[in-house]
Amino acid sequence: MNIRAQISVVFHLDKCLGCHTCSLACKNIWTDRPGTEYMWWNNVETKPGAGYPSLWEDQQKYKGGWDAGGKLKSTSKSRIVANIFHHPSMPTMDDYYEPWTYDYQELFNAPEGADQPTARPISLVTGKHIDIEAGPNWDDDLGGSPIYAAHDPNLAGLTAQQRQQLFAVEQLVFFYLPRICNHCLNPACVAACPSAALYKRGEDGIVLLDQKRCRAWRACVPACPYKKSYYNWSTGKSEKCILCFPRIETGQAPACFHACVGRIRYLGVLLYDADRIREAAARPNDELIDAHRSLILDPFDPEVIAGARKCNMPESTIAAAQKSPVYQYVKVWKLALPPHVEFRTLPMLFYVPPMAPVMAARQGDALNHVSQDLFHDIEQARVPIAYLANLLAAGNESKIGYALRKQKAVRWYRRAQTVGDVDAQTALRMLREADCSAEEADAIYRLTALSTFEERFVIPAGHRELGVEALQDPLKHKQQAGFGFIAGPRRGL
Amino acid sequence: MNLPLYLDRALFVGLPYAAISVCLIVSLQRYGWRMFTYSSLSSQLLENRTHFWAMVPFHYGILAVLLGHLIGFSVPRAVLAWNGRPLRLYVLEAAALSFGVLALIGLAALINRRLTNAKMRAVTSAMDWLTFALLLFQAASGVYVAVFTPWGSTWYAAVVVPYLWSLFGLNPDAGVVTQLPLAAQLHIVNAFILIGLFPFTRLVHILVVPNPYLWRRPQIVRWYGSR
Ligand code: HEM
Ligand code: SF4
Numbered sequence: 039m040n041i042r043a044q045i046s047v048v049f050h051l052d053k054c055l056g057c058h059t060c061s062l063a064c065k066n067i068w069t070d071r072p073g074t075e076y077m078w079w080n081n082v083e084t085k086p087g088a089g090y091p092s093l094w095e096d097q098q099k100y101k102g103g104w105d106a107g108g109k110l111k112s113t114s115k116s117r118i119v120a121n122i123f124h125h126p127s128m129p130t131m132d133d134y135y136e137p138w139t140y141d142y143q144e145l146f147n148a149p150e151g152a153d154q155p156t157a158r159p160i161s162l163v164t165g166k167h168i169d170i171e172a173g174p175n176w177d178d179d180l181g182g183s184p185i186y187a188a189h190d191p192n193l194a195g196l197t198a199q200q201r202q203q204l205f206a207v208e209q210l211v212f213f214y215l216p217r218i219c220n221h222c223l224n225p226a227c228v229a230a231c232p233s234a235a236l237y238k239r240g241e242d243g244i245v246l247l248d249q250k251r252c253r254a255w256r257a258c259v260p261a262c263p264y265k266k267s268y269y270n271w272s273t274g275k276s277e278k279c280i281l282c283f284p285r286i287e288t289g290q291a292p293a294c295f296h297a298c299v300g301r302i303r304y305l306g307v308l309l310y311d312a313d314r315i316r317e318a319a320a321r322p323n324d325e326l327i328d329a330h331r332s333l334i335l336d337p338f339d340p341e342v343i344a345g346a347r348k349c350n351m352p353e354s355t356i357a358a359a360q361k362s363p364v365y366q367y368v369k370v371w372k373l374a375l376p377p378h379v380e381f382r383t384l385p386m387l388f389y390v391p392p393m394a395p396v397m398a399a400r401q402g403d404a405l406n407h408v409s410q411d412l413f414h415d416i417e418q419a420r421v422p423i424a425y426l427a428n429l430l431a432a433g434n435e436s437k438i439g440y441a442l443r444k445q446k447a448v449r450w451y452r453r454a455q456t457v458g459d460v461d462a463q464t465a466l467r468m469l470r471e472a473d474c475s476a477e478e479a480d481a482i483y484r485l486t487a488l489s490t491f492e493e494r495f496v497i498p499a500g501h502r503e504l505g506v507e508a509l510q511d512p513l514k515h516k517q518q519a520g521f522g523f524i525a526g527p528r529r530g531l
Numbered sequence: 532m533n534l535p536l537y538l539d540r541a542l543f544v545g546l547p548y549a550a551i552s553v554c555l556i557v558s559l560q561r562y563g564w565r566m567f568t569y570s571s572l573s574s575q576l577l578e579n580r581t582h583f584w585a586m587v588p589f590h591y592g593i594l595a596v597l598l599g600h601l602i603g604f605s606v607p608r609a610v611l612a613w614n615g616r617p618l619r620l621y622v623l624e625a626a627a628l629s630f631g632v633l634a635l636i637g638l639a640a641l642i643n644r645r646l647t648n649a650k651m652r653a654v655t656s657a658m659d660w661l662t663f664a665l666l667l668f669q670a671a672s673g674v675y676v677a678v679f680t681p682w683g684s685t686w687y688a689a690v691v692v693p694y695l696w697s698l699f700g701l702n703p704d705a706g707v708v709t710q711l712p713l714a715a716q717l718h719i720v721n722a723f724i725l726i727g728l729f730p731f732t733r734l735v736h737i738l739v740v741p742n743p744y745l746w747r748r749p750q751i752v753r754w755y756g757s758r
Contacts, residue, residue: 115744115745118744123587123590123591124582124583124586124587124588125575128575128576128579130575130576130577130579131576131650162649162655163577163653164649164650164652165653166649224750225750228749228750228751229695229749229750231744232744233739233741233744234741234743234744234747234751234752235721237751237752237753238750238751238752238753238754239752239753239754240752240753240754241754241755249567250566250567251566252573253569253570253736253739253741254570254571254572254573254736255571255741256573256575256576259576269573269576271574271576271577271654272654273567273570274570274571274572274573275567275570285656297684297717309708382609385642408645419580502755504755505756506757508754508755527567528567528568529568529656530567530568530569530570530572530733531733
């Protein structure tokens with residue numbers, strides 16, 4: 039066993055309110071520079087919807103991720119020789135949007151007149167006036183859904199009735215999908231980079247892009263099936279989410295996590311077996327969720343602990359793995375699922391599927407959603423399970439059903455305790471049917487609803503000192519290093 | 532064409548040494564101290580409709596032509612021997628000319644792309660324009676020489692290569708080169724200007740073409756310190 043630590047995250051979709059605070063926190067820190075304005079390392083999209091960049095999930099179009107044979111869909115070693123001059127599946131700015139600002143001076147300088155002055159939009163690429171045609175959230179809250187949401191790739195395989203169920207007027211339903219880089223175990227971006235500029239950090243699994251080594255061969259952009267590696271057209275370098283590693287190394291949650299109003303985000307260490315990555319990524323679609331989960335090791339298992347020590351893992355990392363909220367959600371409770379695991383990059387961001395409103399059935403004049411079968415309404419939810427399964431379980435509906443049933447059982451169990459309109463017997467029966475004990479239900483409730491900052495973000499110590507020690511005598515380093523030399527990110531001549 | 536001797540010396544001896552020195556020193560300096568600026572500065576994100584028709588012909592053309600120059604430079608005798616039979620000469624000349632034309636067409640498409648698209652103009656620096664102008668002149672004069680002063684492959688191997696070797700042998704002898712037709716002389720002089728300017732342009736991407744990719748492991752994990 040080759041045991042490594044991965045900083046992994048859970049997004050609880052049932053709690054996301056779609057406020058975009060996370061996106062703005064990220065933008066203000068990392069992507070307000072020239073060439074990055076169009077990038078949203080963190081974005082929140084409405085589902086069903088086309089997403090950002092438009093239709094990113096459609097790999098017929100973008101050729102992201104791996105095939106089952108372990109080959110990149112976008113390039114291979116032989117094909118890159120020809121594709122390096124022109125990448126056939128490279129998205130263009132139109133697939134994202136052309137970023138703009140406003141000429142606010144026009145508000146002040148406008149001559150006095152009968153009408154209100156306006157500030158016209160100005161392209162942040164050309165500096166000229168533009169007519170805005172698209173933005174990063176053009177279909178927010180289902181705006182323009184006949185054009186956008188209707189083309190959502192996750193609708194594939196849904197029956198006409200299910201589609202109607204989603205888009206029926208007055209029953210329209212949607213949820214939000216916040217997205218950052220998944221810091222995958224089998225990252226396509228890393229494998230695609232001709233210059234070896236992308237790499238995974240051994241200590242915590244964060245996937246980074248070495249700005250000095252990037253040469254704008256831009257192979258990472260098509261290769262990433264989540265379109266989370268972006269090309270900076272100004273500096274001529276690709277850039278991506280860095281999981282705020284300078285914050286993580288100093289014990290702070292990444293900015294989007296820290297800012298999250300809905301408290302939907304959890305971050306913690308997972309231990310996994312790096313020797314089995316390839317094998318897991320090569321499984322047939324319907325086994326992928328289990329294979330992915332099986333890579334994650336039990337941090338309380340003495341054998342795993344001994345193995346981790348043998349792999350030089352610091353004790354503090356092992357301790358953090360034991361307190362990891364992500365471990366609970368993903369491995370113990372099986373509530374959180376990886377997005378599009380069929381892309382085979384083994385993403386380390388997991389989503390708890392959202393409980394959608396129940397579809398009311400019309401009975402005579404009354405809308406009625408009472409049913410004898412306690413879990414009946416999960417099948418009847420307005421977001422069809424098939425849709426969620428396409429998004430979060432490679433089409434495997436039983437995985438979604440399991441997670442939703444458990445969530446529902448926990449709700450009823452809590453309801454029995456606090457409101458009292460559900461009798462305790464029914465609540466316990468539901469827990470049993472949902473494969474959940476009363477203790478587990480309490481733990482799920484606590485972590486979901488009451489958890490503190492420290493419980494949601496269990497950040498392992500950065501141990502930079504160990505890194506220094508491996509390279510140099512720490513005392514010497516302290517005397518010499520200072521802040522080093524910093525070269526500004528200036529574009530080549 | 533005959534130029535005054537001092538001009539010949541300046542253009543065919545002084546310029547080459549200056550250009551090659553600047554090229555080596557500044558490229559290394561830039562690599563060592565301004566590594567960040569080494570990039571192909573791709574513009575495919577901004578314009579993807581004519582991108583293929585510019586980049587692919589240009590690069591295939593220019594790389595084939597440069598390879599041809601390099602072969603002639605390394606084994607001039609073999610080239611002369613090959614050209615001993617007319618048919619083989621025609622094949623070589625036709626191939627060289629087609630790649631030259633391919634490069635020229637690609638270059639024209641590439642310049643057109645930058646002229647006509649507002650986004651592209653925004654990412655084109657003054658140095659880019661100078662580079663494109665010099666490249667255009669280089670490719671055009673090359674094609675002109677190939678068409679109008681036959682047979683370029685023969686006299687390149689017989690006249691220019693010995694001159695180039697004399698430069699590398701630190702025993703410069705511009706001799707016969709100064710007797711070449713004007714277009715050929717201009718082609719040579721412009722080549723040295725390009726070499727001298729090379730480290731100040733986007734052309735440095737040629738130095739960092741990523742061959743190790745072909746045999747490295749797909750995944751890369753970096754640790755602090757060595758593992
Ligand atoms: C195997 C060697 C080479 C590789 C892999 C290579 C690759 C590239 C790439 C990826 C680009 C960016 C294209 C884009 O906009 O997406 C580029 C641009 C360019 N290359 Fe090369 N190149 C090579 C050799 C050369 C050579 C020999 C020359 C000329 C002497 C050259 C001249 C240029 C120029 C002028 C551009 C800018 C074109 C533009 O964006 O308008 N390249 N190259
Ligand atoms: S989501 Fe995965 S493939 Fe995409 S940039 Fe992140 S690590 Fe790379």
